[in-house]
Amino acid sequence: MRWYGSGSLGRAGTLLALLLPLWELGCWGLISASGGQNHAQHTAVGPWEMLHRHKRSWVWNQFFVLEEYTGEEPLYVGKLHSDVDKGDGKVKYVLSGEGSTSIFTIDENTGDIHATKRLDREEQAYYTLQAQAVDRITNIPVEPRSEFLVKVQDINDNEPKFMDGHYMAGVPEMSALGTMVVQVAATDADDPTYGNSARVVYSIISGQPYFSVEPKTGVIRTALPNMDREVKDQYVLVIQAKDMVGQMGGLSGTTSVTITLTDVNDNPPRFSRKNYQYTVLESLPVASVVARVKAVDADIGPNAEMEYRIMEDGPGLFNITTDEDTQEGVIILQKPLDFETKNSFNVRIEATNRNVDPAFVHLGSFSDTTSVKVTVEDVNEPPVYSTQLSRMGVSEDARVGTSIGKVSAHDPDSSNSAIRYSIDRNTDLERFFNVDALSGVISTAKPLDREVNSVHNLTILAMESRKSTHTHTKLSTSAITVLDINDNAPVFAIEYETLLCENAAPGQVIQTISAVDKDEPPSGHRFYFSLPVSVAGNTNFTLRDNKDNTASIVTKRGGFRRREQMLYRLPVLIVDSGSPALSSTNTLSMNVCACDSDGVAQSCGAVPYILPAGLSTGALVAILGCIITLLVMVLLIVSMRRKKKEPLILEEERDVRENIVRYDCEGGGEEDTEAFDMVALRNLNVIRDPKVRRDVTPDTHTFFPYPMSSSSQAVYKTLPDNVVFREFIWDRLKDADVEPSAPPYDSLQTYAFEGSGSVAESLSSLESLSTDSEQNYDYLSTWGPRFKKLADLYGNSDGNSNGNSGLS
Numbered sequence: 001m002r003w004y005g006s007g008s009l010g011r012a013g014t015l016l017a018l019l020l021p022l023w024e025l026g027c028w029g030l031i032s033a034s035g036g037q038n039h040a041q042h043t044a045v046g047p048w049e050m051l052h053r054h055k056r057s058w059v060w061n062q063f064f065v066l067e068e069y070t071g072e073e074p075l076y077v078g079k080l081h082s083d084v085d086k087g088d089g090k091v092k093y094v095l096s097g098e099g100s101t102s103i104f105t106i107d108e109n110t111g112d113i114h115a116t117k118r119l120d121r122e123e124q125a126y127y128t129l130q131a132q133a134v135d136r137i138t139n140i141p142v143e144p145r146s147e148f149l150v151k152v153q154d155i156n157d158n159e160p161k162f163m164d165g166h167y168m169a170g171v172p173e174m175s176a177l178g179t180m181v182v183q184v185a186a187t188d189a190d191d192p193t194y195g196n197s198a199r200v201v202y203s204i205i206s207g208q209p210y211f212s213v214e215p216k217t218g219v220i221r222t223a224l225p226n227m228d229r230e231v232k233d234q235y236v237l238v239i240q241a242k243d244m245v246g247q248m249g250g251l252s253g254t255t256s257v258t259i260t261l262t263d264v265n266d267n268p269p270r271f272s273r274k275n276y277q278y279t280v281l282e283s284l285p286v287a288s289v290v291a292r293v294k295a296v297d298a299d300i301g302p303n304a305e306m307e308y309r310i311m312e313d314g315p316g317l318f319n320i321t322t323d324e325d326t327q328e329g330v331i332i333l334q335k336p337l338d339f340e341t342k343n344s345f346n347v348r349i350e351a352t353n354r355n356v357d358p359a360f361v362h363l364g365s366f367s368d369t370t371s372v373k374v375t376v377e378d379v380n381e382p383p384v385y386s387t388q389l390s391r392m393g394v395s396e397d398a399r400v401g402t403s404i405g406k407v408s409a410h411d412p413d414s415s416n417s418a419i420r421y422s423i424d425r426n427t428d429l430e431r432f433f434n435v436d437a438l439s440g441v442i443s444t445a446k447p448l449d450r451e452v453n454s455v456h457n458l459t460i461l462a463m464e465s466r467k468s469t470h471t472h473t474k475l476s477t478s479a480i481t482v483l484d485i486n487d488n489a490p491v492f493a494i495e496y497e498t499l500l501c502e503n504a505a506p507g508q509v510i511q512t513i514s515a516v517d518k519d520e521p522p523s524g525h526r527f528y529f530s531l532p533v534s535v536a537g538n539t540n541f542t543l544r545d546n547k548d549n550t551a552s553i554v555t556k557r558g559g560f561r562r563r564e565q566m567l568y569r570l571p572v573l574i575v576d577s578g579s580p581a582l583s584s585t586n587t588l589s590m591n592v593c594a595c596d597s598d599g600v601a602q603s604c605g606a607v608p609y610i611l612p613a614g615l616s617t618g619a620l621v622a623i624l625g626c627i628i629t630l631l632v633m634v635l636l637i638v639s640m641r642r643k644k645k646e647p648l649i650l651e652e653e654r655d656v657r658e659n660i661v662r663y664d665c666e667g668g669g670e671e672d673t674e675a676f677d678m679v680a681l682r683n684l685n686v687i688r689d690p691k692v693r694r695d696v697t698p699d700t701h702t703f704f705p706y707p708m709s710s711s712s713q714a715v716y717k718t719l720p721d722n723v724v725f726r727e728f729i730w731d732r733l734k735d736a737d738v739e740p741s742a743p744p745y746d747s748l749q750t751y752a753f754e755g756s757g758s759v760a761e762s763l764s765s766l767e768s769l770s771t772d773s774e775q776n777y778d779y780l781s782t783w784g785p786r787f788k789k790l791a792d793l794y795g796n797s798d799g800n801s802n803g804n805s806g807l808s
Helices: 010-023 047-057 358-363 617-642 721-740 765-770 779-780 786-793 798-808
Strands: 002-004 064-068 075-081 091-097 104-105 111-116 126-135 146-153 167-172 179-185 201-206 211-215 220-223 232-240 252-262 273-282 289-293 304-314 318-323 328-332 342-352 367-377 389-395 403-407 421-425 431-437 442-446 455-464 473-483 498-501 508-515 528-530 541-545 550-555 567-575 583-595 601-606
Touching: 047 075, 064 075, 091 104, 111 601, 167 179, 211 232, 273 289, 289 367, 289 455, 304 318, 318 342, 328 342, 389 403, 403 473, 421 431, 431 455, 498 508, 498 601, 508 583, 528 541, 541 567, 779 786
Parallel strands: 064 146, 167 252, 273 367, 389 473, 498 583
Antiparallel strands: 002 075, 075 111, 091 126, 104 111, 126 146, 179 220, 201 232, 211 220, 232 252, 289 328, 304 342, 318 328, 342 367, 403 442, 421 455, 431 442, 455 473, 508 550, 528 567, 541 550, 567 583, 583 601
């Protein structure tokens, strides 16, 4: 099978012959009938050598197709032809392999191969296909299967691209000419082995004349020397990459490069002024800030860090440090100021760069100086004591008013005002001391006791005596020590509990005693022990002074018995070594105990007596106590029952209230219980309440002679006079007024029984008035408003008679 690009070898030779004149232009190629360029390259050899080289590289089983074909018709690739094919249509051509159905097609009759789609070399550079000629009818191959390549021929369809995007770079300021800054790189997706489509050159579009770029390498360098960051610290460059070796028609891409000039220490510090003036008060505390000065440095970062120092400062009053945040020089006071001594100071200050670059030392000194004048202002200062802490001593037996010492202060101001002294009473709450306001002499105000308080710390106030709104007070502490005298007698060191064994032998030490004294003599304590004269000759005990502030109690005999005496008391005389010597007599108590053979006490105190057989004394006492307790409880219960009080008024269900009864109409009879309380109409002959009420007169006869029926018996008797009735009313009135539990309403008081004919008898007041009565009720009008109605009804007999006659 033969392969044809699209014509015979003769035509290919003719094309090569036509390309020979192009040798001088430096390029040649083999073009197929389809217009595809087979190969092209620059060469420096002669035409015959070029032809010979092309002949060696010719591959007959390769086809070439231009990428990015934009024609409307399918692109002709080449032709397959078999010698078996006689042109009678018996041979059919079959194509298989990569893209044989989607991209490439073959005419089964003629063997022509076409590309039906646009090809992109950057996606796939070549395709491997297989071709075969078969019998059209039987599909039996007439020739073996052959394999060939279809290579996609590159065109310049991709521009160079900077894959790293935007570049950021830095270069030190003041760099020399040609200093490398950064290298940029662009890539071209076209075939670097074919033509100049992928050969890129670089150029600078924006950023001149400060920087330049090498065309082939893309290295950016400085184009000017000594660029100053303080003038301009950042530059933005636009770099272009163009293929086709930069020739016209080549594609290009750009990127931006930001170049920052980094700082170097090429600027010295400079003070903005040569002289500074500050004013401070003389009361400014030590270690306070006096002033701040700053030298300006155009550099930044570590290159602008400062060191300050004081060059001239005679008294050494000031110091200067660097504020690391602001790079200021902070002037600090080291000693107190005194306006009266010196009121102004001149300080010379130098500022130097901390990090000096030797490469720029030739530019000059990297330091600067300035002068600072500090003026001191006068203030009203507090008084000054001659000594801040004074120690004084006074004997504890000093009399009231004894002078102890003196404090002295003066006014440091030029006015030299007089000073007045006083004691801060918070430090002398009990007012043991006084101070003279003018002289400052401290004296005692109360008797002192060293044993209560041995040291008094007084705060003395010194104040200017002049009247000023800014008067100051100065404090001074005085420690007053109370000196000891021998005013306390020695006593036992502890409360001794001495045990004396019954089997103690004569000459045995039963107790060692010591003493204490509240006084503190300078040479220490020395105590002397002895027995008083009154007991020195006793036959039981003696005392031995051990000469070391202790003494031993020794028995003179043995055979001590608890039954005979269970407690012994021995007075001991103790004398100190003070001047004058003081003494005290202390009593030592010794309990007699039963001890074992080692002298350990087993039991102490009285020996119990054994009683006869039967109950012991303790049991008898307990039984008697129980009996007495039971009797007391019985008596209490009986007395409480006798004192039980009865209620003052009736129970709620029997309470009688005031009822308003209208007499101008007929009532409802005994069954009408809505207008009045039926309890008030009860028959007292039938119903008798055994309870006593304060509003009902018990066992009191009626005051009026009511007519009685034959069936009724006279239960009540008429009183001879109205004395009992009057007293009864007054007693009940007083009880109602003073009784706190009395009801707050008026009660209907029933004092007698009326009638005997029916259950309620007659309720008519007319009948009562028609009865003969010898009583005089005029006194009812003097009883107050409560009895006004009774006084109107019964008080005037004439009126009653007239009323009766009128009504009848």
